[in-house]
Amino acid sequence: MPGPAAPAFVVDQERHWSRLMQMAELGAIPGPAPEDRGVNRACLTPLDRAARRLLIGWAEAAGLSVSIDEIGNLFLRHEGGDPGAAPVLTGSHMDTQPNGGRFDGIWGVLAAFEAVQSIREAGIATRRPIEVVAWTNEEGGRFAPGCMGSMAWAGAQPATAWDAVTDTAGISFRQALDEHLAAEADLPRRALGPAGRPPHAYVEAHIEQGPLLESDGLDIGIVTGIQGSRWFGVEIRGKTDHAGTAPLRLRQDAVQDMVRAITALNRLTHDPADVLRFTVGKVEVLPNSSNTVADTARFSIDLRHPDAAVLTARGDAVAGVVQAAMRHCRATVQERFNALPTTFPPLVPDAVERAAAAQGLRARRLASGAFHDAQFLVPVCPAGMIFVPSRGGISHHPAEYTSPEQLAAGTRVLTATLLDLARD
């Protein structure tokens, strides 16, 4: 039986890997071994902006037209035969976690760029334009929540919704964004959102960030949907006191009440089936001194579940559980992010399945445990994702790794999927 037909394009694996490694230098965390270096490139920091500049340079050299919108989403456009046709949109994010890896997000942006460049180099004409997008602030590490760029673009939130959100240095998202937009004032500006012409489809290539593809010996994940995520910020206010003289019964100790709240939330979210995910990843204590009772304790809540009813019920109970745990302090609970579980319509998953099969790659359908910008595109246009394996299922960690060969295979499937969607 002859093997699958060779694709009519060539993805340049060397060039693709080299670009990924150049991006990984922007925020490189010196690691124990070269292959385990991580990346710390938070949203709209000078490093993120340098990465954007590097991409813009490559895109302009490749003949793509570059534009930016009012929340900093970056677009690289390849014209199709019918410029008025609804474009196929593809991309991901460039920002990373503080102790992040070299592939989360950025692979999807560079795979999309490599796909478009390969199509152009092969001289393949597409009816539809193809646009590569780099969404602003998917991770939400520096400025919570994540997915600000895609939420604003899709109209899920106004672009000004997070103006007052500050990072640990007290810089607001609005300040960081305005500084970036001013520095990129020469870039053509484009209206925020689909501007009355939704994309024909959106395809996001991403590392799996979990163990399934590797453990099943598979090359490609055909992503069927994304589980729901809810974020909350809790602030507990008490009173500072002297650690040596203040009697315990008179204290308003914000840390002790925070411990009570987190213990109570552990009971609320206990799930023997280990499906409901509850994470407190960020804790801040003020004045943060060993011999002063804390008057302020802030902590983050990240709740995940594939079932909307469970996520709604447990998430809606969070504030009450925190308040009931207060002994001597006052708490405020603010919801920061609410992304309900998403199922992708068949258009993109079916195109991904055809592309993987045509290239003789081993693929399976699976849902995503991580959230992605694709989640917010679903109300606007048919969306879907392509996963490649993560070594050991590791992500949000410097040891995050996918091989050049696996990434090239994912990029070939993305290229074929884009051609499939851009021709009709």
Ligand code: HGY
């Ligand atoms: O948190 C997430 O699920 C994504 O990786 N930012």
Ligand code: MN
């Ligand atoms: Mn990501």
Ligand code: MN
């Ligand atoms: Mn991530």
Ligand code: MN
């Ligand atoms: Mn994503």
